[in-house]
Amino acid sequence: MQKIIMISAALGTAVFASSVLGKSSINLTQGVTDISQRVYDLHMTILIICAVIGVVVFGAMFYVILNHRKSKGAQAAQFHESTKVEILWTIIPFFILIGMAIPATSTLIEMEDNSQADITIKVTGSQWKWHYQYFDHDFGFYSLLSTPQDQINNISKKTENYLLEVDKPLVIPINKKVRFLITADDVIHAWWVPAFAVKQDANPGFINEAWTRVNEPGIYRGQCAELCGKDHGFMPIVVRALPQAEYDAWLKGQLNEVAQAQQAEQQALASTMTMEESMVLGEEVYVARCAMCHQVGGEGIPGAFPKIKDSPIALGDVALHIDIVKNGKAATAMQAFASQLTAKELAAVITYERNAWGNDTGDVVQVTDVKEAK
Amino acid sequence: MNTATTTSDEQQQEHHDHKPKGIMRWLLTTNHKDIGSLYLMFSFLMFLIGGAMAMIIRAELYQPGLQIVEPNFFNQMTTVHGLIMVFGAVMPAFTGLANWMIPMMIGAPDMALPRLNNWSFWILPMAFTILLSSLFMEGGGPNFGWTFYAPLSTTYAPDSTALFVFAIHIMGISSILGAINVVVTIINMRAPGMTYMKMPLFVWTWLITAFLLIAVMPVLAATVTMVLTDKYFGTSFFAAAGGGDPVLFQHIFWFFGHPEVYIMILPSFGIISAIIPAFSRKKLFGYSSMVYATASIALLSFLVWAHHMFTTGMPVAAELFFMYCTMLISVPTGVKVFNWVATMWRGSLTFETPMLFAIAFIVLFTIGGFSGLMLAITPADFQYHDTYFVVAHFHYVLVTGAIFSIMAAAYYWLPKWTGYMYDERLGKIHFWASVISVNVLFFPMHFLGLAGMPRRVPDYALQFADFNQLVSLGGFAFGLSQLIFLVVVIKCARGGEKAPAKPWEGAEGLEWEMPSPAPYHSHTTPPEIK
Numbered sequence: 001m002q003k004i005i006m007i008s009a010a011l012g013t014a015v016f017a018s019s020v021l022g023k024s025s026i027n028l029t030q031g032v033t034d035i036s037q038r039v040y041d042l043h044m045t046i047l048i049i050c051a052v053i054g055v056v057v058f059g060a061m062f063y064v065i066l067n068h069r070k071s072k073g074a075q076a077a078q079f080h081e082s083t084k085v086e087i088l089w090t091i092i093p094f095f096i097l098i099g100m101a102i103p104a105t106s107t108l109i110e111m112e113d114n115s116q117a118d119i120t121i122k123v124t125g126s127q128w129k130w131h132y133q134y135f136d137h138d139f140g141f142y143s144l145l146s147t148p149q150d151q152i153n154n155i156s157k158k159t160e161n162y163l164l165e166v167d168k169p170l171v172i173p174i175n176k177k178v179r180f181l182i183t184a185d186d187v188i189h190a191w192w193v194p195a196f197a198v199k200q201d202a203n204p205g206f207i208n209e210a211w212t213r214v215n216e217p218g219i220y221r222g223q224c225a226e227l228c229g230k231d232h233g234f235m236p237i238v239v240r241a242l243p244q245a246e247y248d249a250w251l252k253g254q255l256n257e258v259a260q261a262q263q264a265e266q267q268a269l270a271s272t273m274t275m276e277e278s279m280v281l282g283e284e285v286y287v288a289r290c291a292m293c294h295q296v297g298g299e300g301i302p303g304a305f306p307k308i309k310d311s312p313i314a315l316g317d318v319a320l321h322i323d324i325v326k327n328g329k330a331a332t333a334m335q336a337f338a339s340q341l342t343a344k345e346l347a348a349v350i351t352y353e354r355n356a357w358g359n360d361t362g363d364v365v366q367v368t369d370v371k372e373a374k
Numbered sequence: 375m376n377t378a379t380t381t382s383d384e385q386q387q388e389h390h391d392h393k394p395k396g397i398m399r400w401l402l403t404t405n406h407k408d409i410g411s412l413y414l415m416f417s418f419l420m421f422l423i424g425g426a427m428a429m430i431i432r433a434e435l436y437q438p439g440l441q442i443v444e445p446n447f448f449n450q451m452t453t454v455h456g457l458i459m460v461f462g463a464v465m466p467a468f469t470g471l472a473n474w475m476i477p478m479m480i481g482a483p484d485m486a487l488p489r490l491n492n493w494s495f496w497i498l499p500m501a502f503t504i505l506l507s508s509l510f511m512e513g514g515g516p517n518f519g520w521t522f523y524a525p526l527s528t529t530y531a532p533d534s535t536a537l538f539v540f541a542i543h544i545m546g547i548s549s550i551l552g553a554i555n556v557v558v559t560i561i562n563m564r565a566p567g568m569t570y571m572k573m574p575l576f577v578w579t580w581l582i583t584a585f586l587l588i589a590v591m592p593v594l595a596a597t598v599t600m601v602l603t604d605k606y607f608g609t610s611f612f613a614a615a616g617g618g619d620p621v622l623f624q625h626i627f628w629f630f631g632h633p634e635v636y637i638m639i640l641p642s643f644g645i646i647s648a649i650i651p652a653f654s655r656k657k658l659f660g661y662s663s664m665v666y667a668t669a670s671i672a673l674l675s676f677l678v679w680a681h682h683m684f685t686t687g688m689p690v691a692a693e694l695f696f697m698y699c700t701m702l703i704s705v706p707t708g709v710k711v712f713n714w715v716a717t718m719w720r721g722s723l724t725f726e727t728p729m730l731f732a733i734a735f736i737v738l739f740t741i742g743g744f745s746g747l748m749l750a751i752t753p754a755d756f757q758y759h760d761t762y763f764v765v766a767h768f769h770y771v772l773v774t775g776a777i778f779s780i781m782a783a784a785y786y787w788l789p790k791w792t793g794y795m796y797d798e799r800l801g802k803i804h805f806w807a808s809v810i811s812v813n814v815l816f817f818p819m820h821f822l823g824l825a826g827m828p829r830r831v832p833d834y835a836l837q838f839a840d841f842n843q844l845v846s847l848g849g850f851a852f853g854l855s856q857l858i859f860l861v862v863v864i865k866c867a868r869g870g871e872k873a874p875a876k877p878w879e880g881a882e883g884l885e886w887e888m889p890s891p892a893p894y895h896s897h898t899t900p901p902e903i904k
Binding site for chain 2: 025026027028029038039042043046047050053054057058060061064065068069070071074075076077078079080081082085086089090093094097100101104105107108109111112127151152153154158160161162163164186187188190192194197198199200201203204205206208209222223224225226227228229230231232233234301302303304331332333
């Protein structure tokens, strides 16, 4: 039996060592904020205390296992209680716990101090993307997974930041207290960036607070941490922390883009879209935003997400179709896309849905139709 | 009673032994041993089904990318795996052990409420048939995690949610009925002289567990009912738009859920407290402090629920309160571990399969306790919460904790149940295969969680690939190892070396004073309590 123990111990060590030597990291990140460093220190302190207790208790146990065996002629002693010892091992752990609770309490109180922020950003989770709203500048954008579907389906090779990359990362300045107001549109999500030691649930209808002050510029990646439905594993978070000057430049560029987009929207109103143009843009939008539920072929998932192919809505009244896409459908997973897509994109995707996969209505929805609808 | 006193025990058993043959024996049985066997067989079947789902999960996670199942089906697998293992495998196994052992241990002829006992078992297969059949419905079965957080389980849930709710209701009724039976039996049917402080710890821990069950299963029933009305009848308990609050769901759920965690571990403490002394040939160290520790764990279990919810945005004061209370639980739990080690100290140890599982329980459950203590520290929990670190933690306490103790109990009492000794060599193979593979399976999950892998994801970033592969291999090996247990039990039931009344030299308790296999009716005359 001892042999078996030895072999298994050796095996375990070998497996452990080989994984440690591999590229995988095995411990909590120290992160890039003072708080994340304090959380890391707290984590290491408790880990070491637990390890020491473990060594003592398991050490005593293995001593008994090796030495007090019947096969070695051990005779059982008769004692079965000792008030003194029992009081001792009730009280000692109690003091160890107090020792742990003190740094934990002070760290927690500091983490929960959301006051005096320099910048406020509203973070909204929805199935399955994040939206960031810069309160101080009145603009915002969606941030979606940018890993191509082909990589997920093992058709093309997975790249370095597989599942941890987005089309448009959140950008914040370093050395500033950034406050996050976190909420959700549909189900509960959780916004988590390990390098900041920030994890806060996004509850629909309620607003949670969290904050960070990043010390080093860089790109930091996280993921949604609360099960939020089918694509919970596919809504990453990417944060770019920039030095103040670069951040200001980025901000200026963003505000310019917003102004340009408004202009483009005005121009689009005046133009007429052709079927070909609509189908191309519509397919692009559909694959990126609709296919995760309604599927690439428009067939949906029976019982969960309705089909669009041959559906009464896609083949019926255009106004109703526009209404559902723009405003969503209450009490279902169908979101309101009016704030997520431009009027041109909305028009194109509705045209696409009405003419793809044999839905041959021939309708071409125009930007004005979308704009005029409620 | 006057005929019972004039005839000998054996003749009387002969007389009472008439029971229907075939399936009717099992359908109509009111015998605590038959019902215990039904519970145990059912729970093993559920263990295999829930385990098969775990195999699907691990197969999908063997490599990054989506290979085998769709994300929606993956979520159904994690959800139903959890529900089956909690409500179908662990809880019924403990109820089965309670049915078999409590009357024998306290000197009673049977459970106090035998017809109720029959029902509390037979509604279980119905509940799980409903739950499993929902997987084949259009839109699939429950996919919102076994914790079914609203509004994912209400507004955004599949159509089959009503079946899920109904199944949970039935499971809850079954648990409550079983618990009432245990309480009534222990309070009323102890043999004369069997005072509370003479009861074996398995009986004590089950008595406390039964009270926990009676206290919290109705809370679960209320929770699922609110989910039902929110989804189908337009109420807004958990929807902000109607004045409700999704976090309210979590408070109610975990007010059930945390005591539930102890429901699944307290009977284990009782089992280990029987096995460790038996194979150390030494009385249990600190019997009364074990009883008090169990009671305080049970009381504290009502004060810690919100440690599952540190990231929901609670006020600091609440976070501190729940952190301190949670840390406090490690004191009575520590007392238990220290007492077991003290029981072994200067004993005369042998290492039959039950003892091996019991020792592995102490070590591995303690590791689960350590990670539990780490999770209690709120600032650190912000990093650990909803990652594989949590998955590692609760599998250490539930698999190498609860399930290892159930295995230990099965090996310990199999000779009493079947009348034959089990195959010790196969038992040891089962133990070593399990204990090695289970650590390959769950230990690297700590690293995955710390490195940042969230739980309940069907796919993951590339830096998690190596450990996931290792974990999956451990998972397949652990799954296969459990088939050895099936072989051992079937072999033991069919024959082998005859078991004496007391096959373990150091075992104590009334069950060992009965012949092996135990007669169909337990103590028909009250035994004498020394």
